[in-house]
Amino acid sequence: MIKRDPEDTKLIVVPSSLAERLRAVAVRQGISLTNYATDALEQALRADGMGTSLQESVDLYRLMEIQRGAGSVNISRSSLNRLIEELYPNQGEEMRKAWRESGRWYGEYLHTKLQGEDVLGFFEKVLLVSWNLDEVEIKKEAGFTTLRYASFTMPFQTTELLISFISGAMSSLGYEELDRDYLRGMATLRFKAVE
Amino acid sequence: MARRKMLAAEEDIANGIVEMAKRRGATIYQTVNNILEQALRADGMGLVLKDIIDRRGLLERAREMGFTFTVERLLYDVSDMAYEHTKNRLSEIWQETGRWYGKFFASRDEDVLTALEEAMELLTFGASEFAIDEGRGGGISISCVGERFTPGFTDLFSLFIEGIFEALGYRTTAKEVSKGIIRLRIDKPR
Numbered sequence: 001m002i003k004r005d006p007e008d009t010k011l012i013v014v015p016s017s018l019a020e021r022l023r024a025v026a027v028r029q030g031i032s033l034t035n036y037a038t039d040a041l042e043q044a045l046r047a048d049g050m051g052t053s054l055q056e057s058v059d060l061y062r063l064m065e066i067q068r069g070a071g072s073v074n075i076s077r078s079s080l081n082r083l084i085e086e087l088y089p090n091q092g093e094e095m096r097k098a099w100r101e102s103g104r105w106y107g108e109y110l111h112t113k114l115q116g117e118d119v120l121g122f123f124e125k126v127l128l129v130s131w132n133l134d135e136v137e138i139k140k141e142a143g144f145t146t147l148r149y150a151s152f153t154m155p156f157q158t159t160e161l162l163i164s165f166i167s168g169a170m171s172s173l174g175y176e177e178l179d180r181d182y183l184r185g186m187a188t189l190r191f192k193a194v195e
Numbered sequence: 196m197a198r199r200k201m202l203a204a205e206e207d208i209a210n211g212i213v214e215m216a217k218r219r220g221a222t223i224y225q226t227v228n229n230i231l232e233q234a235l236r237a238d239g240m241g242l243v244l245k246d247i248i249d250r251r252g253l254l255e256r257a258r259e260m261g262f263t264f265t266v267e268r269l270l271y272d273v274s275d276m277a278y279e280h281t282k283n284r285l286s287e288i289w290q291e292t293g294r295w296y297g298k299f300f301a302s303r304d305e306d307v308l309t310a311l312e313e314a315m316e317l318l319t320f321g322a323s324e325f326a327i328d329e330g331r332g333g334g335i336s337i338s339c340v341g342e343r344f345t346p347g348f349t350d351l352f353s354l355f356i357e358g359i360f361e362a363l364g365y366r367t368t369a370k371e372v373s374k375g376i377i378r379l380r381i382d383k384p385r
Contacts, residue, residue, distance in 0.1 A: 010209035040234035130264035
């Protein structure tokens with residue numbers, strides 16, 4: 001609901017309770033309510049121009065901050081895959097252990113950081129964004145928790161390493177792995193919550 | 196009906212919101228409320244909306260450039276193990292990947308050094324410090340310091356950086372690499 005105002009501005013209708021909360025933040029930041037609201041609307045339009053929403057952007061930013069806190073860095077995907085390819089034939093088992101340990105640490109970190117939040121929902125998003133997966137789903141059904149993921153480009157070795165990482169993380173989150181089924185770039189793992 | 200208040204907004208911004216709401220099949224009232232609620236949510240987390248959207252743009256760039264996230268510790272350990280295993284082959288691969296990125300930056304219609312600094316910021320994700328200083332006469336000093344870098348990773352990363360600049364037409368005239376520290380001096384042949 002927008003009404004025309006005389007001088008190149010329009011009036012936007014908002015609930016007064018929301019306006020009061022906005023005013024409190026604007027006062028704290030030392031800016032006018034109009035400037036505060038205008039900045040929010042401008043940023044929403046920028047996000048829209050990137051094909052996303054403000055909500056999704058806020059969620060993603062938070063996710064990245066948590067990842068940064070957990071010790072994540074970016075790397076060229078091809079360089080990482082070449083490193084793994086180089087070592088995997090002779091040191092695959094050692095690497096799987098290292099990935100699992102890293103997953104366990106990460107699971108503990110999430111458990112501590114996200115107390116009271118939907119940790120599995122967050123983990124699902126992390127896997128999708130951080131591991132460049134095409135699909136991820138964590139579903140609870142018939143007393144079990146199933147995690148499925150798919151990537152069209154992930155090599156076999158990385159598929160196995162990611163499974164180890166997930167298994168480690170889930171164990172720290174209180175889920176025991178029951179079985180796994182995987183092919184290159186695709187895996188299904190089934191877990192049971194540990195009492 | 197809840198009590199309502201009016202907020203003033205610049206006409207072009209208001210028009211943009213109207214168009215966005217239409218495209219998303221939502222009412223303007225819902226759209227504006229949702230946006231302002233997210234602004235408050237971000238503020239509650241101590242975040243600034245502009246930073247959030249800037250970072251979103253950077254992440255898109257990282258994806259376009261073929262970057263992926265990995266666990267820092269694992270990356271350094273694996274780099275060291277692999278480097279010990281096949282030093283020459285890996286060195287060539289990392290330098291070659293650097294050349295690929297150099298060509299990638301050169302092919303884009305933007306200031307190469309700025310794009311490169313941005314890419315390095317993305318790569319290191321705050322885990323290390325990267326600086327490019329343009330000196331007089333076309334020479335450039337590059338420094339990268341990562342306190343958690345392992346010796347093997349430091350060597351490989353230095354080759355990656357050299358590869359980038361090689362593809363941009365520079366040659367290395369001085370190089371100092373020790374655990375966690377990379378310093379390069381590069382020049383463009385006249």
